[in-house]
Amino acid sequence: MKRFALTVEFDGRPFMGWQRQSHGPSVQGALEAAAFAVTGEEVAVHAAGRTDAGVHGLAMRAHCDVAKPFAAFRLMEALNARLRPHPVAVLACEEVAADWHARFSCIGRAYEYRIVNRRAPLTWEAGLAWQVPQPLDEEAMARAAAMLVGRHDFTTFRSAHCQADSPVRTLDVLAVERVGERLAVKAAARSFLHHQVRSMVGCLALVGMGRWAVDDVGAALAARDRSRLGLNAPPDGLFFVGAVYPDSVTT
Amino acid sequence: MKRFALTVEFDGRPFMGWQRQSHGPSVQGALEAAAFAVTGEEVAVHAAGRTDAGVHGLAMRAHCDVAKPFAAFRLMEALNARLRPHPVAVLACEEVAADWHARFSCIGRAYEYRIVNRRAPLTWEAGLAWQVPQPLDEEAMARAAAMLVGRHDFTTFRSAHCQADSPVRTLDVLAVERVGERLAVKAAARSFLHHQVRSMVGCLALVGMGRWAVDDVGAALAARDRSRLGLNAPPDGLFFVGAVYPDSVTT
Numbered sequence: 030m031k032r033f034a035l036t037v038e039f040d041g042r043p044f045m046g047w048q049r050q051s052h053g054p055s056v057q058g059a060l061e062a063a064a065f066a067v068t069g070e071e072v073a074v075h076a077a078g079r080t081d082a083g084v085h086g087l088a089m090r091a092h093c094d095v096a097k098p099f100a101a102f103r104l105m106e107a108l109n110a111r112l113r114p115h116p117v118a119v120l121a122c123e124e125v126a127a128d129w130h131a132r133f134s135c136i137g138r139a140y141e142y143r144i145v146n147r148r149a150p151l152t153w154e155a156g157l158a159w160q161v162p163q164p165l166d167e168e169a170m171a172r173a174a175a176m177l178v179g180r181h182d183f184t185t186f187r188s189a190h191c192q193a194d195s196p197v198r199t200l201d202v203l204a205v206e207r208v209g210e211r212l213a214v215k216a217a218a219r220s221f222l223h224h225q226v227r228s229m230v231g232c233l234a235l236v237g238m239g240r241w242a243v244d245d246v247g248a249a250l251a252a253r254d255r256s257r258l259g260l261n262a263p264p265d266g267l268f269f270v271g272a273v274y275p276d277s278v279t280t
Numbered sequence: 281m282k283r284f285a286l287t288v289e290f291d292g293r294p295f296m297g298w299q300r301q302s303h304g305p306s307v308q309g310a311l312e313a314a315a316f317a318v319t320g321e322e323v324a325v326h327a328a329g330r331t332d333a334g335v336h337g338l339a340m341r342a343h344c345d346v347a348k349p350f351a352a353f354r355l356m357e358a359l360n361a362r363l364r365p366h367p368v369a370v371l372a373c374e375e376v377a378a379d380w381h382a383r384f385s386c387i388g389r390a391y392e393y394r395i396v397n398r399r400a401p402l403t404w405e406a407g408l409a410w411q412v413p414q415p416l417d418e419e420a421m422a423r424a425a426a427m428l429v430g431r432h433d434f435t436t437f438r439s440a441h442c443q444a445d446s447p448v449r450t451l452d453v454l455a456v457e458r459v460g461e462r463l464a465v466k467a468a469a470r471s472f473l474h475h476q477v478r479s480m481v482g483c484l485a486l487v488g489m490g491r492w493a494v495d496d497v498g499a500a501l502a503a504r505d506r507s508r509l510g511l512n513a514p515p516d517g518l519f520f521v522g523a524v525y526p527d528s529v530t531t
Contacts (some may be wrong), residue, residue, distance in 0.1 A: 040404035085404060109400055114405035149360055152367035153291035153336060153408055 033101060034092050034125045035060075035074070035108075040116035041085040042156045043266065046202030048079050056086070056117055060093075063111035067104070068097050077135045077272035078221070083156065083264035087141075088120065090272040092131040129274075137219055139202075142230045143266040144212040158211075159230075159266035165237030167207040173236040173246040174203040174214070177229055183222050184253040186232075191223035196253070198222060203229065227267060231260030284352060285343050285376045286311075286325070286359075291367035292336040292515065293407045299330050305370055307337070311344075314361075314362035318355070321349050328386045328523035329472075334407065334515035338392075339371065341343035341523040343382040388470055388524030390453075394517040395463040410460075410481075416488030418458040423451045424487040424497040425454040425465070428480055434473055435504040437483075442474035447504070449473060454480065478518060482511030 037060065045053040049061065057074055064072035077090040081152060095104065105122035112118065128134075143158040146165045151158060177186075177200055184196040202217035214233060216226050232249060235241040241259055251258045288311065296304040300312065315323035328341040346355065356373035363369065379385075394409040396402060397416045398405055402409060428437075428451055435447040453468035467477050483500060486492040492510055500508045514518060 038403050040406075042404075106399070113401065116406060117402050118400040120398065120400045147371065148357070149289070149369040149371045150364065152289050152369050153293075155291075155367060157404055207437065 030094050030127070031099070031152040032092055032094050032101075032121050032125050032127050032129060033104060034090065034129060035105075035119050036074075036121035036129065037086055037091055038118045038120050039086045039089065040157075041080060042207045043116065045137060046080055046082045046084070047086075047089070054115075056080070056089075059115040059117050060091070060108070063108045064093060064095070066111040067107040068095050068099070070096055075131050077094075077131045078138055078162065078269060080265050080267075080269055081110055081224075082115040084267045084269065085157065086269045087270045089269050090131050090135065090274075092125065092129065098263070131272070133272050135220075135272045136275055137201075137217060138221060138269070139215070139217040139271040139273075140221070140226045141268045141270045142214040142216070142226060143268065144214070144230075145210055146207075146212055147210045156265050159234075159263050161238075163238040165207075165212060165234065166239065167205050167212055167237065169239075169243055170212075170214075170233045171205040171240075173233055173243045174205050174229075176243070176247040177203050177250060181250055182253050183225055183250070185249050185255060185257050186225050186228035187222040187255065188224035188228075189255060189273060193220075193222055196222060198225070204206050205233065213245065224261060227262040227264065228258055230262040230266070232258065234262060235259045281343050281347050281378070282350070283343055283345050283376050283378050283380060284333070284350075284355060284373050285341065285380060285382065286370050287372035288327075288337055288340040288342055288354075289369045289371050290333045290337045290340065291408075292331060294367065295333065297331055297333045297335070298327055298337075298340070302492055305366075307331075307340075309357070310363060310366040310368050311342070314359045315344060315346070316340075317362040318358040319346050319350070321347055326382050328382045329389055329520060331520055332511075332515050332519075335518045335520065336408065337520045339522045340520050341382050343376065343380065367486055380527075382523070385525050386471075386523045388452075388468060389472060390466070390468040390522045390524075391472070391477045392519045392521045393465040393467070393477060393513065394519065395481075395485070396461055397458075397463055398461045407516050410485075410514050412485060412489075414489040415492065416458075416463060416485065418456050418463055418488065418493055421463075421465075421484045421488040422456040424484055424492075424494045425456055425480075427494070427498040428501060429454050432501055433504050435531065436500045436506060436508050437476045437479035438473040438506065439475035439479075440506060441511075444471075444473055447473060448526070449476070456484065457497070475512060476517065478513045479509055481513040481517070483509065485513060486510045
C-alpha cells in the first residue's frame with residue numbers, strides 16, 4: 030500500500046461541496062469515482078479541509094492509499110483522464126509516508142475571497158466572485174480586518190452547524206487588497222471554523238459599504254454571539270488556496 | 281437622437297462571436313435585443329472589432345444611437361437588467377458626439393491571450409484559456425515575438441476568410457509574460473487581421489515547445505504564405521482587452 034498526497038484544483042459551482050453526499054455531486058465523490066475507475070480499489074480521498082457548496086479550490090491538499098503499484102505521475106495522469114468531464118484536476122501527486130495525513134498533518138490553511146466591486150453583473154466570473162455594487166472602502170475594510178487577527182473566540186463568525194469543539198482560533202492573516210474593481214481578502218490560520226471566512230468577509234463588506242463602522246467588527250467579535258453577525262458572504266467568491274505541512278516536501 | 285459609447289464585457293463561450301448571426305447567438309444580437317427591450321427602438325450596436333466564436337471581451341468598445349431621451353447611467357442599468365441571463369455586461373456608458381464611431385474612430389486595439397502551461401486539465405478556466413501540456417520556454421517565445429513587432433505583411437498570420445484590403449499591419453506590442461504556470465501574450469496594434477493574434481500565438485507556442493526555432497517565426501513571416509503557418513491557437517484564450525480613441529474621453 031502506498032500513500033499519495035494530491036494537490037487538487039476544482040470549480041465548486043456544480044458541486045454540493047467537497048464532502049461525499051448521497052444526494053448530489055461532490056468533489057470527493059468525483060475523485061473517489063475516478064480512483065476506483067483507475068485502480069479497481071475502493072479508495073477514500075481525505076482532504077485538508079471540507080468546503081461548502083459553491084466554494085472553489087485552487088490547491089486543495091488530499092491523500093489516498095492505493096494497493097496497486099502505481100508511480101505517482103502515472104496515477105495523476107490516470108486520475109485526470111477519468112475525472113473528465115468534472116471540473117476537478119489533480120495538479121500534483123507524490124508518494125508520502127504512511128503517517129502523512131492531509132487533514133491531521135496540516136498546520137496551516139489559506140483562503141482567498143474574491144469580490145468584484147461594480148454595478149455591472151458578472152459575465153465569465155459568474156459564480157467565481159461576489160459582485161458588490163456599492164462602492165467599497167478597502168482601507169476601512171483593512172482596518173476592520175486587523176481587529177480580527179490574533180487569538181479570539183470567533184463564535185460570532187461561526188456557523189450554527191459548526192462541529193468544532195472550541196470556537197477559539199488564531200487568525201494569522203486577514204488582508205484586504207484592491208486592484209481596480211477587484212478586491213481580494215486573504216485569510217490564513219492553522220484552522221478555521223465553519224463559515225468563518227465568509228462571515229468575516231460579510232462583515233468587512235458592511236464596513237466597506239459604510240453600513241458598519243470599523244469598530245462594529247470588534248464589537249461583533251467581542252459579543253461572541255452569532256446573532257450579531259452582520260452578513261455571511263456568498264460561497265461564490267471563496268477559494269481554498271493552500272495548505273501547509275511541517276515537512277516542506279508537500280507544502 | 282443621442283449617441284452612446286459602451287464598454288462591454290462578455291464571456292464568449294456561448295456565442296458564435298460578436299457579429300449578429302441568423303443561425304445562433306451572438307454578443308451583438310444579445311445587446312441589440314436588450315436595447316430593443318429597453319427603448320422599443322431597433323438599435324444597431326457597432327463594435328470596435330468583431331470577435332470569433334469563443335473569444336472573450338474584457339472591455340470591448342461599441343456605440344449605439346437612441347432616440348428616446350435616456351441618461352447614460354439609466355441606459356446602462358436598463359441594458360444590464362435586460363441582458364440577463366446572457367454573460368454580457370455593460371461596464372460603462374457615456375454620451376458621445378454624433379460622429380464618434382466605435383470602429384472607425386478607433387486608433388488602437390489590444391488583445392491578451394491566456395495560456396495555462398500544465399499537464400492537468402482546466403477546471404474553472406475551461407474555455408477561458410488554452411491549456412498547453414508541453415513545457416513552454418517563455419524567453420524563446422519572447423524573442424520570437426520580437427521578430428513580429430513592426431510594420432509587416434502578415435499574410436502568413438491571416439485567415440483565408442480575412443476581408444481586409446491589405447495584409448500589411450503595424451504591430452506595436454507583442455509581449456510574453458509568465459507568472460507561475462500562466463502565460464499571457466499581450467498584443468497591441470492600430471488594427472489586426474482576422475485570426476492574426478491566434479495565428480501569432482500558435483507559432484509562438486511552437487517555439488515555446490521547441491518544435492520551432494525562434495528564427496522559424498521570422499521565416500514564416502517573410503514567406504507571406506498562409507500554408508507556412510505552424511498552428512492557429514484556439515479561441516478559448518483570447519480576450520479583447522481595450523480600444524484606444526483619439527479623444528481621451530472614451531479611451
